[in-house]
Amino acid sequence: MSFIPLVDLKAQYRAIKPEIDRAIQQSIDSAEFIMGERVRKFEEEFAEFCGARFAVACSSGTTALHLALLCCGVGQGDEVITVSHTFIATAEPICHCGATPVFVDVDPETYNIDVNLIEQAITPRTKAIIPVHLYGQPADMDPILRIAQKYGLKVIEDAAQAVGAEYKGRRVGTIGDFGCFSFFPAKNLGAYGDAGMVTTSNESDARRLRMLVNHGRETKYEHKIVGYNYRMDALQAGILSVKLQHLADWTEARRRLAHRYNELLKGLPVVTPAEKFHHVYHLYVIQCDNRDELQKALESEGIATGIHYPIPLHLQPCFQDLPGAGKGHFPVTEKIASRILSLPMFPELTDTQQDRIAETIRKFYEY
Numbered sequence: 001m002s003f004i005p006l007v008d009l010k011a012q013y014r015a016i017k018p019e020i021d022r023a024i025q026q027s028i029d030s031a032e033f034i035m036g037e038r039v040r041k042f043e044e045e046f047a048e049f050c051g052a053r054f055a056v057a058c059s060s061g062t063t064a065l066h067l068a069l070l071c072c073g074v075g076q077g078d079e080v081i082t083v084s085h086t087f088i089a090t091a092e093p094i095c096h097c098g099a100t101p102v103f104v105d106v107d108p109e110t111y112n113i114d115v116n117l118i119e120q121a122i123t124p125r126t127k128a129i130i131p132v133h134l135y136g137q138p139a140d141m142d143p144i145l146r147i148a149q150k151y152g153l154k155v156i157e158d159a160a161q162a163v164g165a166e167y168k169g170r171r172v173g174t175i176g177d178f179g180c181f182s183f184f185p186a187k188n189l190g191a192y193g194d195a196g197m198v199t200t201s202n203e204s205d206a207r208r209l210r211m212l213v214n215h216g217r218e219t220k221y222e223h224k225i226v227g228y229n230y231r232m233d234a235l236q237a238g239i240l241s242v243k244l245q246h247l248a249d250w251t252e253a254r255r256r257l258a259h260r261y262n263e264l265l266k267g268l269p270v271v272t273p274a275e276k277f278h279h280v281y282h283l284y285v286i287q288c289d290n291r292d293e294l295q296k297a298l299e300s301e302g303i304a305t306g307i308h309y310p311i312p313l314h315l316q317p318c319f320q321d322l323p324g325a326g327k328g329h330f331p332v333t334e335k336i337a338s339r340i341l342s343l344p345m346f347p348e349l350t351d352t353q354q355d356r357i358a359e360t361i362r363k364f365y366e367y
């Protein structure tokens with residue numbers, strides 16, 4: 001019985017080893033390790049891929065969000081609206097700006113922000129909204145943009161899980177004021193370490209972002225603003241340039257596998273993902289009864305699964321001082337946190353492996 005991981009990064013490397021090895025060697029030979037030509041080239045390729053005017057490379061998805069918030073002028077006393085059901089990194093940078101995250105519950109079908117709950121969360125201190133394109137599916141951006149326009153708010157897309165996903169024909173990251181991407185190794189486009197990107201269509205914002213990532217400078221030793229060291233490594237940019245060329249194929253493979261899972265799981269007491277908008281299936285998440293038992297049954301058959309995420313943000317120990325903290329405030333988030341299960345999902349997953357996963361789930365519910 002061979003083990004099936006949640007994500008198989010070794011299989012991906014095996015498939016493109018010569019290209020990756022060449023890119024790494026070239027980076028080392030050039031001895032240009034931080035920023036430089038490779039980073040600039042990858043920024044251009046990534047902007048073109050997204051259909052964004054500008055892409056500014058940075059050190060992670062978390063720093064991408066921090067940079068976008070700083071660029072919006074979010075600071076002490078401000079509030080930023082986001083979801084209770086997401087990875088912690090969506091909210092941390094809000095706190096790093098001295099602002100307060102204000103959570104909104106999610107839609108029970110798409111797991112993305114419930115657009116009907118946004119307006120009631122707005123106060124005179126609200127500066128921005130961060131919708132998350134969770135699991136790879138775009139949030140419903142039109143109503144979000146309408147609300148943002150009505151109240152004069154900025155929209156920062158957390159597209160960390162959704163590179164390449166499309167909302168009504170536009171790639172995510174180009175719909176709001178800023179798009180924030182993560183190239184964490186397990187993401188759909190993963191580096192061999194940490195890396196991230198901010199996209200924008202605004203030239204002066206792009207210029208400010210470039211200063212912020214690199215010690216507030218445009219020339220070597222003049223620092224116009226107090227910035228950060230949030231730069232991308234050239235090694236990562238070289239690897240990401242190679243991998244970007246495969247992303248469309250990998251996305252197609254993910255989508256095919258997701259649709260195949262839907263077929264294989266038909267008739268079982270599990271809720272398969274609702275595809276409302278073009279979905280790139282960073283994760284394939286089902287909802288099920290007896291989740292913990294099912295997870296154990298899969299584990300004992302050598303099948304890894306995950307829970308994204310078991311503890312909602314408003315129940316995190318670090319956020320207990322926030323408004324809306326504590327049980328009962330976000331019922332959809334709380335309900336799904338006990339029912340969701342992420343099944344293995346990566347482009348190299350074979351049909352045979354997938355059949356075995358589905359068969360194990362079928363057997364579990366037949367007992």
Ligand SMILES: *Cc1c(COP(=O)(O)O)cnc(C)c1O
Nearest residue numbers: 060061062087089090160182184
């Ligand atoms: C991964 C992720 C981030 C953070 O990205 P890092 O590159 O790990 O810093 C932010 N938001 C979401 C939704 C993520 O999945």
